[in-house]
Amino acid sequence: xxxxxxxxxxxxxxxxxxxxxxxxxxxxxxxxxxxxxxxxxxxxxxxxxxxxxxxxxxxxxxxxxxxxxxxxxxxxxxxxxxxxxxxxxx
Amino acid sequence: xxxxxxxxxxxxxxxxxxxxxxxxxxxxxxxxxxxxxxxxxxxxxxxxxxxxxxxxxxxxxxxxxxxxxxxxxxxxxxxxxxxxxxxxxxxxxxxxxxxxxxxxxxxxxxxxxxxxxxxxxxxxxxxxxxxxxxxxxxxxxxxxxxxxxxxxxxxxxxxxxxxxxxxxxxxxxxxxxxxxxxxxxxxxxxxxxxxxxxxxxxxxxxxxxxxxxxxxxxxxxxxxxxxxxxxxxxxxxxxxxxxxxxxxxxxxxxxxxxxxxxxxxxxxxxxxxxxxxxxxxxxxxxxxxxxxxxx
Numbered sequence: 523x524x525x526x527x528x529x530x531x532x533x534x535x536x537x538x539x540x541x542x543x544x545x546x547x548x549x550x551x552x553x554x555x556x557x558x559x560x561x562x563x564x565x566x567x568x569x570x571x572x573x574x575x576x577x578x579x580x581x582x583x584x585x586x587x588x589x590x591x592x593x594x595x596x597x598x599x600x601x602x603x604x605x606x607x608x609x610x611x612x
Numbered sequence: 613x614x615x616x617x618x619x620x621x622x623x624x625x626x627x628x629x630x631x632x633x634x635x636x637x638x639x640x641x642x643x644x645x646x647x648x649x650x651x652x653x654x655x656x657x658x659x660x661x662x663x664x665x666x667x668x669x670x671x672x673x674x675x676x677x678x679x680x681x682x683x684x685x686x687x688x689x690x691x692x693x694x695x696x697x698x699x700x701x702x703x704x705x706x707x708x709x710x711x712x713x714x715x716x717x718x719x720x721x722x723x724x725x726x727x728x729x730x731x732x733x734x735x736x737x738x739x740x741x742x743x744x745x746x747x748x749x750x751x752x753x754x755x756x757x758x759x760x761x762x763x764x765x766x767x768x769x770x771x772x773x774x775x776x777x778x779x780x781x782x783x784x785x786x787x788x789x790x791x792x793x794x795x796x797x798x799x800x801x802x803x804x805x806x807x808x809x810x811x812x813x814x815x816x817x818x819x820x821x822x823x824x825x826x827x828x829x830x831x832x833x834x835x836x837x838x839x840x841x842x843x844x845x846x847x848x849x850x851x852x853x854x855x856x857x858x859x860x861x862x863x864x865x866x867x868x869x870x871x872x873x874x875x876x877x878x879x880x881x882x883x884x885x886x887x888x889x890x891x892x893x894x895x896x897x898x899x900x901x902x903x904x905x906x907x
Contacts, residue, residue, distance in 0.1 A: 523872065524875055524876065524878070525628065525652045525655060528652055529652065533755075536755040539756055540711060540756070555872075577842070580839075583812055584811050584813075584842050586812075586813045
């Protein structure tokens with residue numbers, strides 16, 4: 523969203539000022555809403571994961587459950603993402 | 613003067629969207645964006661800038677390497693780990709880490725060589741703009757900078773002054789998330805705290821914290837449960853819990869996918885539709901005006 527993109531750019535400034543390695547995960551992604559993906563591409567920022575918007579996830583989180591309780595197929599992408607992060611910091 | 617603050621505790625519950633929608637429904641108000649760390653209200657209000665000012669608060673020290681002997685007294689005294697040793701032209705001198713520095717001035721005071729000077733710290737900027745709803749006072753803190761509480765106070769003060777000058781009796785304040793110093797600063801002198809929450813354990817948890825804060829300062833509160841139908845059971849339980857504790861709930865706003873479209877267009881949902889969430893907001897607004905607006 524425009525709020526997300528705006529605030530992300532502020533966070534990116536801080537990370538760059540402090541020299542901390544970083545990557546982006548886009549949450550509640552909808553098809554066609556790719557301003558963040560484009561921003562990451564333009565800024566050469568690693569886009570670690572995109573998690574789709576899902577009413578079931580929203581409801582489950584409201585019940586105190588996690589994303590993987592509703593979308594277990596995301597276990598592999600999450601593990602892949604951890605590996606990628608490990609690679610970035612080693 | 614009516615100064616109404618929209619806060620939430622948890623971030624992302626919809627404060628800014630609700631503030632902007634209320635500004636439309638109010639017809640005439642002065643807006644204050646007090647989320648100075650990550651201000652977003654301008655994304656919905658299309659501001660035309662009228663004034664820009666530097667925000668300077670606190671000090672930042674500089675160590676002159678030609679005078680510094682590397683004695684390390686400043687490093688020992690610094691409570692914030694903001695002074696480090698560096699090697700310069702084969703000698704050791706001290707250097708300030710500007711991000712870690714809190715501007716306490718101790719190093720400057722105790723340096724035996726007078727090698728430290730201090731300058732006013734430029735932490736950000738604040739602005740007065742015109743929007744389609746009325747004037748807006750907003751600010752931007754430089755990422756990583758200090759004194760966000762002071763900048764919030766400044767935005768509040770300028771917004772109130774602007775309302776006085778414009779003969780306007782309503783200031784709508786888009787508050788910061790959390791319960792820290794900027795939130796406390798934004799609560800000062802507020803007539804009504806409007807708490808926007810969502811039906812989730814973290815929403816509830818953070819709501820209770822800001823409620824406690826508002827009560828501590830004797831500020832009347834009204835709760836709005838946003839996106840309530842994402843978890844109807846949880847919403848109902850929350851409403852019951854609040855009623856049991858004599859906390860007033862002004863109303864509930866349903867999840868409405870058109871909120872996103874409105875956001876993309878830089879508009880508020882009440883400008884784009886009459887039903888759904890827009891209608892919920894209108895109902896709540898009428899209730900708030902009826903119960904709280906002072907003439």
